[in-house]
Amino acid sequence: xEVKNPFLVISAPSKESWPESNLPEIVMAGRSNVGKSSxxxxxTRRKNLAYVGNTPGKTRLxxxxxxxxxxMLVDVPGYGYANASKEMLIKFGEMMEDYFGGRSxxxxxxIIVDSRHKPTEDDLxxxxxxxxxxxxxxxxxxxxxxxKRNDIKKNLERIRLTLELSDEEPLIPFSSEKRQxxxxxWRAIEDMLKQQEDE
Ligand SMILES: Nc1nc2c(ncn2[C@@H]2O[C@H](COP(=O)(O)OP(=O)(O)OP(=O)(O)O)[C@@H](O)[C@H]2O)c(=O)[nH]1
Ligand SMILES: [Mg+2]
Numbered sequence: 001x002e003v004k005n006p007f008l009v010i011s012a013p014s015k016e017s018w019p020e021s022n023l024p025e026i027v028m029a030g031r032s033n034v035g036k037s038s039x040x041x042x043x044t045r046r047k048n049l050a051y052v053g054n055t056p057g058k059t060r061l062x063x064x065x066x067x068x069x070x071x072m073l074v075d076v077p078g079y080g081y082a083n084a085s086k087e088m089l090i091k092f093g094e095m096m097e098d099y100f101g102g103r104s105x106x107x108x109x110x111i112i113v114d115s116r117h118k119p120t121e122d123d124l125x126x127x128x129x130x131x132x133x134x135x136x137x138x139x140x141x142x143x144x145x146x147x148k149r150n151d152i153k154k155n156l157e158r159i160r161l162t163l164e165l166s167d168e169e170p171l172i173p174f175s176s177e178k179r180q181x182x183x184x185x186w187r188a189i190e191d192m193l194k195q196q197e198d199e
Contacts, residue, residue: 021072024107100129113140
């Protein structure tokens with residue numbers, strides 16, 4: 001898919017500022033620093049649509065990106081970084097419960113993991129939320145460029161097993177650095193949106 005006019009609608013601190021919109025939404029979640037914001041820039045072919053940084057935990061708000069008035073991509077702050085305070089953890093939990101519990105246009109969850117590491121309990125918790133709410137799930141394994149060729153298959157298998165993915169839930173090797181996996185991510189997103197039309 002060629003994106004023509006993506007823009008940030010709002011960085012929302014709480015549900016009062018979620019945009020009023022009927023567009024279907026695809027949520028992107030993952031541990032801090034795995035490359036979520038980079039992925040948004042890569043698949044939309046923009047340099048600075050989403051903030052990419054070296055300071056883990058910089059994305060604190062729900063960022064709603066309008067993608068060509070077709071759907072919203074919702075960038076969730078990264079979880080699981082070392083310096084998170086207890087208060088921030090509680091805030092994050094409340095924000096996600098508000099979202100999953102109250103946002104009817106949510107359609108799919110893209111879980112972003114670092115292909116070098118074993119997914120965590122937090123990743124599994126997000127997936128369970130999504131399953132509970134009947135959202136479609138796809139997993140994107142980023143930074144695949146940092147893996148040795150021989151390790152790719154083994155690491156992908158570990159991710160599939162740890163997250164208990166079914167055969168219908170795609171696991172996509174991805175690299176923003178090498179621009180690899182872009183078409184597969186779009187296919188997964190289109191599949192999530194198509195399901196909505198079928199309903
Ligand atoms: N080698 C390599 N580096 C990447 C890739 N994707 C992201 N990075 C780097 O990883 C760091 C974090 O990237 P972000 O996109 O900001 O990560 P994030 O998940 O949005 O982080 P938070 O918003 O803090 O949760 C940056 O230094 C990126 O340049 C990739 O595919 N390959
Ligand atoms: Mg980010």
